[in-house]
Amino acid sequence: MSKMHDDEPEVRLAGGNMGGAVRIGQTVRRQAGPWTSTIHALLKWLRSHGATDIVPEPLGLDDHGREIVRFFPGETFPDEPPPWIWNDDILISSGELLRRIHDASLGFLDSPAVKHPVWQLPIHYPAEVICHNDPAPYNFIFNEQQISAVIDWDTAAPGPRIRDLAYLAYRMVPFASDAVLIRPLNQEKRLSDLIAAYGFPYTNREVFEAMSARLEELADFSDSLARTSGNDELNSHAKRYRADANAIRPPDPMFAYRDAF
Numbered sequence: 001m002s003k004m005h006d007d008e009p010e011v012r013l014a015g016g017n018m019g020g021a022v023r024i025g026q027t028v029r030r031q032a033g034p035w036t037s038t039i040h041a042l043l044k045w046l047r048s049h050g051a052t053d054i055v056p057e058p059l060g061l062d063d064h065g066r067e068i069v070r071f072f073p074g075e076t077f078p079d080e081p082p083p084w085i086w087n088d089d090i091l092i093s094s095g096e097l098l099r100r101i102h103d104a105s106l107g108f109l110d111s112p113a114v115k116h117p118v119w120q121l122p123i124h125y126p127a128e129v130i131c132h133n134d135p136a137p138y139n140f141i142f143n144e145q146q147i148s149a150v151i152d153w154d155t156a157a158p159g160p161r162i163r164d165l166a167y168l169a170y171r172m173v174p175f176a177s178d179a180v181l182i183r184p185l186n187q188e189k190r191l192s193d194l195i196a197a198y199g200f201p202y203t204n205r206e207v208f209e210a211m212s213a214r215l216e217e218l219a220d221f222s223d224s225l226a227r228t229s230g231n232d233e234l235n236s237h238a239k240r241y242r243a244d245a246n247a248i249r250p251p252d253p254m255f256a257y258r259d260a261f
Helices: 036-047 088-105 161-172 187-198 204-229 233-248 253-259
Strands: 022-024 027-031 058-062 066-070 129-131 140-143 146-150 157-159
Touching: 036 058, 036 066, 036 088, 088 129, 088 146, 088 161, 088 187, 129 161, 161 187, 161 204, 187 204, 204 233
Parallel strands: none
Antiparallel strands: 022 027, 027 066, 058 066, 129 157, 140 146
């Protein structure tokens, strides 16, 4: 990776996975990890295979060993998003954007771009695409009330398409219990619309099942991280993920069948 030198002032950026990130001029810097070279190779691949305008441009490392990506102008909402974020057109565009990114990732693992990939998160099978693993409003850049880019790629890893789509549904339909809504939404219809926008023939039930599994895994991860980091707040996150997983988990049709007799 090339190194970049800068004397411009640092401006700390807020947000979920953006914790510890700073802006310097037209770049964003944060601590690199063993996975950074793989993620930068992925970003270059995505940008050269149809996602140039919606994923960050990687620029190597700086003198402090931090990764550098090109800054995306626009608005971010790491905490409470504005009411318009739940508009139908944004829901649809989020599904279309995720499909674009997934399709752009095809062929990456078989390319000369990466020989020994290192991922921060485990690979999930079938490894159909490279999943972002955290597609959500807090990782979107907005311009004129439209999604213009997807950021925070450090936890990307190979996995099934539906795994990413399920988490997008959790955050964008939304099914997350911490989502701030000012009006009731037809979640069943919005989920169907999101699946249609993504363009794969998944059923709502299949996405619910993938969502429940994803949230249970996220709860286990949060508990583990709480133990190693000493951050007790992560335990409350884990409890919320498990409660949400239970709330959305489809009923077992076999139990319904047995109850009929």
